[in-house]
Amino acid sequence: MFDLKLENGIIVTMEPGCRPFVGSIGVTDGRFAAVCEGALPGEARERVDAAGKIIFPGMVNGHVHGDMTVLRGLGDGLTLLEQNEIYEPRRYFLEDLTKEDLFWSRQLTYIEAIMSGTTFLLEHEYTSLGKDSVRAMAETGIRGGVSDDIQDRLAAGGAKALREDYAAFFSECREQGILPVVSSLSEEFFDEEQLRLIEEFARDSGVLITQHFAETDWRSRHIAEHFRTTPVRYLQERGLLNIVPIIGSHAVQVDREEVGMLGRADFRVVNTPLCEMKIADGVAPIPDYLAAGVPVGLGTDGGLWNNSNDLFREIKGILLLHAITGGVRAVSARQALEMATIQGARVFGLEEELGSIAVGKRADFITIDTDAPHLCPLRLGHYDNVLSTLAYSVTGQDVRDSYIGGRAVMRDRSLCRVDRKRIMEAAREAGERVLARYDPRELLRPED
Numbered sequence: 001m002f003d004l005k006l007e008n009g010i011i012v013t014m015e016p017g018c019r020p021f022v023g024s025i026g027v028t029d030g031r032f033a034a035v036c037e038g039a040l041p042g043e044a045r046e047r048v049d050a051a052g053k054i055i056f057p058g059m060v061n062g063h064v065h066g067d068m069t070v071l072r073g074l075g076d077g078l079t080l081l082e083q084n085e086i087y088e089p090r091r092y093f094l095e096d097l098t099k100e101d102l103f104w105s106r107q108l109t110y111i112e113a114i115m116s117g118t119t120f121l122l123e124h125e126y127t128s129l130g131k132d133s134v135r136a137m138a139e140t141g142i143r144g145g146v147s148d149d150i151q152d153r154l155a156a157g158g159a160k161a162l163r164e165d166y167a168a169f170f171s172e173c174r175e176q177g178i179l180p181v182v183s184s185l186s187e188e189f190f191d192e193e194q195l196r197l198i199e200e201f202a203r204d205s206g207v208l209i210t211q212h213f214a215e216t217d218w219r220s221r222h223i224a225e226h227f228r229t230t231p232v233r234y235l236q237e238r239g240l241l242n243i244v245p246i247i248g249s250h251a252v253q254v255d256r257e258e259v260g261m262l263g264r265a266d267f268r269v270v271n272t273p274l275c276e277m278k279i280a281d282g283v284a285p286i287p288d289y290l291a292a293g294v295p296v297g298l299g300t301d302g303g304l305w306n307n308s309n310d311l312f313r314e315i316k317g318i319l320l321l322h323a324i325t326g327g328v329r330a331v332s333a334r335q336a337l338e339m340a341t342i343q344g345a346r347v348f349g350l351e352e353e354l355g356s357i358a359v360g361k362r363a364d365f366i367t368i369d370t371d372a373p374h375l376c377p378l379r380l381g382h383y384d385n386v387l388s389t390l391a392y393s394v395t396g397q398d399v400r401d402s403y404i405g406g407r408a409v410m411r412d413r414s415l416c417r418v419d420r421k422r423i424m425e426a427a428r429e430a431g432e433r434v435l436a437r438y439d440p441r442e443l444l445r446p447e448d
Contacts, residue, residue, distance in 0.1 A: 003044065004048070005024060007024040007039065009050030009053050009367065011025065011055045012055070022037065023037040024036055026044065052371050053400065056117070057356050058402065059117050059366075060119075060347070061300055061344075062121070062270035063210075063299025064109060064309065066109035067126045068105070069105045069109045072303035074443060080216055086442075093434055102129060104427040106125075106133075108427040111415060114140060116397070117368075119142060120344075120364065122146075122147055124147045134172050134178050137176075139418055141409035141418075145179030146178055146181065148183060150182050151183075154198075179348065180207050184246075186219065196238075196243070211247075212249050213249060213250060215249070215252055246266070247269075248270070250275075254284070263294050274313060275300070290335060297345075369398055
């Protein structure tokens, strides 16, 4: 007997070469136990008629800054360098936001992600909330990882001190099924000794490293001015590309020869196309990464650099951006959808666990209601447009249900684990209280 059975849905598995079909899925013990066309024999404790809905893998958001969501929209019309000039003296308001504020900011991020189709995300925290870093995620039901910024801990000592410092964090994450990740240095803080220490610590601890990498021209200029090289070549020349898998967020300022270097290393990319466009970072060489076999996932970044945590916007964004810069076939709809699902899972080394609908994998999936004018007509067969519809037409607001590990975390747009209104109100109050302390002329462009 299945724990859960969904029938009559349009299933898009995101397995290699998949074609959409009308069929059924069965879930047992939190994993896909059956996937088939047509009816699925056997009883189930819960049966759901998914007629008129697309059943799609839960999506993977590889780069999120939940701490900034309560300040959503601040920084519009500013480049990252300009934001740094204004907000870094104020430590990006981290001294104004209490830990409780940050908790609500993150939970607002996570419920927005759930309600728009994400089931796994990586939180890049600016400030550790201790156990509450994990609790903020676990309470909502979303899965993912927490990336702790190692920079503040480096002064404590060497690898032994880091192991002791991180022991509780790693243990808490793993007890709650959260992936612990270490956030390394961005280019303006590059130091060979510290980078090597971080990478060897991560290797010995069995955790992944992520870092803001080759994001902006001014960070690349910093490396050129101080080391007469580029971010990729800096790591390559010092043997820092092959110690441990590295997840490079953004990875914009990279040339074709360097793409080859990254393809030969265990380097993974998370691109945030809407963020890159909003703050004018540039265009990452996504087609080159794909050709070189570099896993590429998608992320949304944070409230000051994107304003949204809807991965469907990123899917469409990466398609349109590369159509302009590389031609209409530079990135296909299938490839963009893969970045949000199975390729995103590969970034975290979890492609055997999630990212597609397949027997044995964790039952993380969403349903999308197709009964809407902007999703009509939806066709199967010779003129199939399901993948096109997913990539170009679906928005996060079309997601009706979300299941993580076979359990519903959202049904018919209602969250099952937390109180949406309570989170929204607490986050709203936190943001308004912080911004009320400042004269708007201090934080906005003069013309605003």
